[in-house]
Amino acid sequence: NAGVTQTPxxxxxxxxQSMTLQCAQDMNHExxxxxxxxPGMGLRLIHYSVGAGITDQGEVPNGYxxxxxxxxxxxxxxxxxxxxxxxxxxxxxxxxGTGITDTQYFGPGTRLTVL
Amino acid sequence: GEDVEQSLxxxxxxxxxxxxxxxxxxxxxxxxxWYKQEPxxxxxxxxxxxxxxxxxxxxxxxxxxxxxxxxxxxxxxDTQTGDSAIYFCAESGSARQLTFGSGTQLTVLP
Numbered sequence: 510n511a512g513v514t515q516t517p518x519x520x521x522x523x524x525x526q527s528m529t530l531q532c533a534q535d536m537n538h539e540x541x542x543x544x545x546x547x548p549g550m551g552l553r554l555i556h557y558s559v560g561a562g563i564t565d566q567g568e569v570p571n572g573y574x575x576x577x578x579x580x581x582x583x584x585x586x587x588x589x590x591x592x593x594x595x596x597x598x599x600x601x602x603x604x605x606g607t608g609i610t611d612t613q614y615f616g617p618g619t620r621l622t623v624l
Numbered sequence: 625g626e627d628v629e630q631s632l633x634x635x636x637x638x639x640x641x642x643x644x645x646x647x648x649x650x651x652x653x654x655x656x657x658w659y660k661q662e663p664x665x666x667x668x669x670x671x672x673x674x675x676x677x678x679x680x681x682x683x684x685x686x687x688x689x690x691x692x693x694x695x696x697x698x699x700x701x702d703t704q705t706g707d708s709a710i711y712f713c714a715e716s717g718s719a720r721q722l723t724f725g726s727g728t729q730l731t732v733l734p
Contacts, residue, residue: 549632551724551725552722554723557721599667601666601667612669613669613722615667615668617665617666
């Protein structure tokens with residue numbers, strides 16, 4: 510198993526550009542989520558999904574869209590990038606949530622800079 | 625909303641014990657977690673504790689939970705240079721969401 514994969518690893522955007530951060534997992538996990546990590550602020554949940562076709566907002570959803578058309582993929586879209594979206598983005602997955610058996614597996618991250 | 629707080633930095637000598645502390649506000653937390661992040665990598669689950677437990681030991685790791693004070697700690701015995709990383713405390717409340725602390729950068733000095 511490849512686990513959780515994310516592409517790209519690094520990206521530089523100009524303000525106003527759009528892009529999609531890709532996330533895929535091959536563990537047949539139902540639950541997937543996106544976090545952003547900023548210095549001194551830990552990880553903050555952007556959006557999450559409890560299964561194909563179902564998504565919900567986390568703590569900081571503004572400026573981001575997600576969709577979950579398959580169990581494996583959970584892309585994160587920035588429609589009009591802003592400098593405030595400069596961050597490291599992590600995708601995570603688990604079997605069904607955050608219960609005792611639901612270890613969250615994290616991808617390696619995408620480092621995004623918006624100029 | 626829920627809040628999880630940690631100190632930002634901790635330095636220890638190799639071979640000493642490290643204690644990383646965390647406080648949280650959500651009294652409905654079911655599980656509390658410790659994650660480790662090495663440079664340039666994602667987070668890796670180290671250990672967790674169920675909210676009705678006081679202590680959990682796993683090899684060099686000891687987790688202590690004081691539910692009354694909403695205080696969680698991670699003790700690493702015989703700290704090694706390979707333990708240098710950022711350690712995140714996290715709690716699960718409702719809606720299958722994890723709330724993370726800001727992370728504690730542990731530096732192990734030779």
